[in-house]
C-alpha cells in the first residue's frame with residue numbers, strides 16, 4: 001500500500017480529520033515509506049536540501065572546538081538525527097587533532113536507512129575510531145557530555161493553527177474528493193504550554209510544536225551533566241509571530257525547490273517548520289535546564305574561530321574554496337542569521353565559548 005493510501009486510511013478509520021502533526025509524522029517517519037525512513041536521497045546536490053555540515057567541514061570543526069571545552073578526556077557526545085554521518089566525522093576528526101576524543105560518540109537516529117549510511121561514512125573516513133561510535137535506540141540514562149542536534153527540532157512534527165475572529169483553531173488534515181485538504185477544527189484551540197500572539201489578523205496561520213517541547217523535557221530527564229547545542233532555522237517568539245508571517249513557517253523541500261504544500265510528493269519531500277526558540281527555551285527552564293546562550297549561527301562560528309581555519313590555510317586554491325564555504329555558513333543572506341544556536345546546560349557552570357561574541361538570550 002502507498003503512504004498516501006495509509007494516511008488516507010488513518011483518516012477514514014477515525015471517521016474524521018487527523019492533526020497536522022500526525023500527518024507530518026507519517027509523511028516523514030512511517031516505517032519504510034516515510035521521507036526519513038525510506039531510501040530516497042535527501043541530502044546534498046542530488047537530494048532535496050543541503051545542511052551546514054554538508055556545506056563545509058569547518059562547521060563540524062568549530063562544533064568540535066565547542067565540545068573540546070566539555071569533554072576533558074572522560075565525557076561522551078550524543079548526536080541526534082545524524083544525517084549522512086558527516087558531522088560526526090568532522091567532530092571526531094577535529095577532536096582527534098586536539099587530542100581530546102570522547103569516550104563514546106552516541107548517535108540516536110530514527111531512520112534505519114540513515115543509520116546504515118552513517119556507519120558507511122564514518123567507517124570509511126575514520127576506520128580507526130569507529131569502535132567509539134555507538135548507535136542507540138532510545139535516550140541513554142545518566143548521560144554526561146555534549147548533546148548535538150543540528151536541524152532536528154525543525155523535523156519534529158508540529159501542529160498548525162489558524163486565527164479566526166480573534167481565536168486560534170487547529171488546522172487539521174481531512175480526505176475529501178479524493179485528496180488531502182486542510183480543515184478548520186470545530187472547537188477553539190486550547191493550550192497551556194505555548195504562548196500565542198494576541199490581536200492577530202484574521203486567517204493568520206502559524207505552528208506550535210508540543211512534541212519538540214516534550215522532547216526537551218525527556219532529554220532533561222536522561223541527562224546527568226551536559227551541554228546541549230540545538231542548531232536550527234528559527235527565531236524568538238516576537239519574530240516568529242510577526243504580523244507579516246501570516247502564512248506561518250511550514251515549508252516543504254523537493255529537489256531543492258521550496259513549496260508550502262505538504263500534500264504533494266508524500267514520502268518524497270521534506271516537511272519542516274521553523275523553530276520557535278522562545279518556546280524551546282521556556283520549556284527547557286521549566287524542565288530544569290539552564291539556558292546558557294543564544295546566538296546566530298554566524299556569531300557562534302565566529303566565536304569559535306572559523307576565520308582562523310581560513311588564515312591558516314597555505315594553499316591558495318584551498319583557501320578560496322574554504323572562503324566560499326564560510327560565506328555560505330555566516331553571511332546573513334545565506335545561513336548566517338536565519339540559523340540560530342541555543343545552548344542548554346544541566347549541572348554545569350562553565351560558559352560555552354561559542355557565545356563569547358554574541359549572546360541574544362534577552363530576546364527569548
Ligand SMILES: C[S@@+](CC[C@H](N)C(=O)[O-])C[C@H]1O[C@@H](n2cnc3c(N)ncnc32)[C@H](O)[C@@H]1O
Pocket residue numbers: 036043051052053054080081082083084087108109110111114149150151152155156215
Ligand atoms: C534535516 S535532517 C538533519 C540531518 C543532520 N543533522 C544534518 O544536519 O545533516 C533531520 C534529522 O532529524 C532526525 N530526527 C527527527 N526527530 C528525531 C528524534 N526525535 N530523535 C532522533 N532523530 C530525529 C530525522 O530522522 C533526520 O535524520
